[in-house]
Amino acid sequence: MSKRAKLPPSFPALVQAYFGEYLTQQRALSPQTVAAYRDGFVLFLDFAEKRLGKAPAAMVLADVTPELIMDFLDHLERQRHNSVRSRNARLAALRSFLKFAGHRDVASLQVIERALGVPVKRYERPMFGYLTRDEMLAVIGEPGASWLSQRDHALFLLMYNTGARVSEVVGVKVGDVVLDASAACVHLHGKGRKQRSVPLWHTTVKALRAWLRANPELMAEAPLLPSRNGREMTRANVTLRLTLAVQRATESQPALAKRKVSPHTIRHTTAMHLLQAGVDISVIALWLGHESPVTTHHYVEADLAMKERALARLHEPSSKILRYRAPDSLLNFLRTL
Numbered sequence: 001m002s003k004r005a006k007l008p009p010s011f012p013a014l015v016q017a018y019f020g021e022y023l024t025q026q027r028a029l030s031p032q033t034v035a036a037y038r039d040g041f042v043l044f045l046d047f048a049e050k051r052l053g054k055a056p057a058a059m060v061l062a063d064v065t066p067e068l069i070m071d072f073l074d075h076l077e078r079q080r081h082n083s084v085r086s087r088n089a090r091l092a093a094l095r096s097f098l099k100f101a102g103h104r105d106v107a108s109l110q111v112i113e114r115a116l117g118v119p120v121k122r123y124e125r126p127m128f129g130y131l132t133r134d135e136m137l138a139v140i141g142e143p144g145a146s147w148l149s150q151r152d153h154a155l156f157l158l159m160y161n162t163g164a165r166v167s168e169v170v171g172v173k174v175g176d177v178v179l180d181a182s183a184a185c186v187h188l189h190g191k192g193r194k195q196r197s198v199p200l201w202h203t204t205v206k207a208l209r210a211w212l213r214a215n216p217e218l219m220a221e222a223p224l225l226p227s228r229n230g231r232e233m234t235r236a237n238v239t240l241r242l243t244l245a246v247q248r249a250t251e252s253q254p255a256l257a258k259r260k261v262s263p264h265t266i267r268h269t270t271a272m273h274l275l276q277a278g279v280d281i282s283v284i285a286l287w288l289g290h291e292s293p294v295t296t297h298h299y300v301e302a303d304l305a306m307k308e309r310a311l312a313r314l315h316e317p318s319s320k321i322l323r324y325r326a327p328d329s330l331l332n333f334l335r336t337l
Contacts, residue, residue: 163270175220
């Protein structure tokens with residue numbers, strides 16, 4: 001008696017295996033990446049349920065059509081006002097799942113291939129916004145008498161020194177900071193579990209030493225720059241404190257009033273100032289924790305002053321246009337025609 005043919009996995013089983021086995025165990029992605037993929041899937045399944053009138057647990061792979069995916073992506077842009085970059089990130093999560101599903105359910109390859117045909121949307125990369133040195137120093141300010149003022153001063157100084165992402169700087173523990181005069185540095189835990197060490201300026205070391213002296217209760221595993229309840233600061237918390245710091249800085253730097261300054265602006269500022277100081281692009285890539293130096297090259301494109309200096313090194317063509325004088329033999333030839 002022949003063995004019964006094995007049934008392909010259901011759609012819910014594929015989703016569970018994708019998140020429970022593939023992303024977390026086989027690819028060992030960071031919790032942040034898994035959470036981003038999960039959020040994208042929750043949005044997609046919620047949209048599909050309303051569009052198809054079918055619960056996610058009752059869906060099949062054949063329901064994931066190019067039309068459904070395109071409608072979902074349009075929904076993200078029009079109703080949720082997502083940027084093209086966010087839209088493409090959601091699409092990347094769906095494409096990753098579909099490629100995984102193709103290995104588990106060979107019978108659905110034709111359906112999967114059609115769905116994978118949905119293209120990534122092109123978009124113009126916006127120019128990087130960054131602060132001048134004087135503007136950045138005004139935002140960092142001087143540490144005041146209050147606990148919040150001292151923490152914010154250390155926070156923005158550390159962000160400027162390291163060019164760290166918000167997630168990296170709020171995740172710094174006391175034990176991640178080395179304040180020895182000969183090898184002062186901070187160990188940052190970046191995207192995808194990548195780690196890097198960034199040297200600290202003497203000014204930063206001085207500020208962090210003063211901060212730790214004023215807060216002796218902070219142990220090695222505690223956040224270096226916590227919120228008032230002692231926990232890690234959130235992205236929203238850092239953004240709010242930066243907004244207040246920028247408002248104060250407008251007193252000495254009025255141009256800041258017209259600028260949109262986010263925590264990532266400080267990261268761009270660090271990169272641009274390193275570039276303008278003559279630091280090699282590959283070193284800046286390591287400093288910022290870029291996976292590819294190609295990302296860092298965008299800062300070169302954004303630095304108009306650097307382009308102007310490069311242009312100044314070239315010999316400007318003479319504005320005087322010399323009239324062409326034909327040789328006598330050619331003139332003689334023309335006259336004989």
